[in-house]
Structures are given as structure tokens and as C-alpha cells.
Amino acid sequence: MMASRLNAIQKDAEATKEALSHQLFEFQSSAQENHSVLHAQLSELVDYIHRGRADKKGESGSRGLQQPASTQIKGSAVTPTFEQRVEMAQRRIVHTVLDADANRALFERQDAAERDRERRRKEARSLKRRRRD
Incomplete structure (x- = not known):
């Protein structure tokens, strides 16, 4: 009876570990994607700031003249301005x-739950040892 409970706990722990590993992989993939997006956005913002400084000094910006309308028209599609x-x-x-x-x-939260499960497992093992003694 105790062995079957321990087997069930072990299977649960392995399933939890596998699920957490999968979630961690997804999180890392998402973080890498977000990093790439943020890097591209930050680069665009830096370019915008530098262009603004160059315009104030009377220099031409690195992107040349921008159409001052609230939207720029490319072909038949309407695209947002840089500011937008x-x-x-x-x-x-x-x-x-x-x-x-x-x-x-x-x-x-998941890590705290896993630590709590591990603490309970240790307590159960300790209690089992005390019962044997």
C-alpha cells in the first residue's frame, strides 16, 4: 500500500518535472522572441532620437525627409507614420x-509548489523511517 502511494507520488513528481521543463522551454523561447522584438524596437527608437538631433542641428537625418502627413501612402496601402x-x-x-x-x-508559484511538494515528500520519508525504527 505504501509502495503504491510512493510510486504514485514519484509518477506525479516526474510528470510535474516534465511539465515544468516544457513550460521553461516555452518561456525561454518566448523570452528570446521578446528580446529580439525589443531589440528591433529599441534600435528604431534610437534611430528616431538621432534623427531628431540631426534635424535640430540642421543636418539631414539618416532616413532623409519624411512625409509630414499623419499617414504615409505606399502604393494603395496606408501605413502609419514613424511617430505612430x-x-x-x-x-x-x-x-x-x-x-x-x-x-x-x-x-x-509553480516553483514554490514544487518546493512544497518536495518538503512534503521528505517529511513522508522521515515519518516512514521513524515508523520503521
């Missing part, structure tokens, strides 16, 4: 950070 893209990028950054925080909190 910056605002969208800022919103994406905020959402990315919030999502990362939520994922981190989830993993912290």
Missing part, C-alpha cells in the same frame, strides 16, 4: 513587460 509606429512599439513594450512579469509570477 513608435507609439505602437511603446505599447508593445509595455505589454511585453507585463506578460513577462505575469509569466515570471506563474513560474515562481
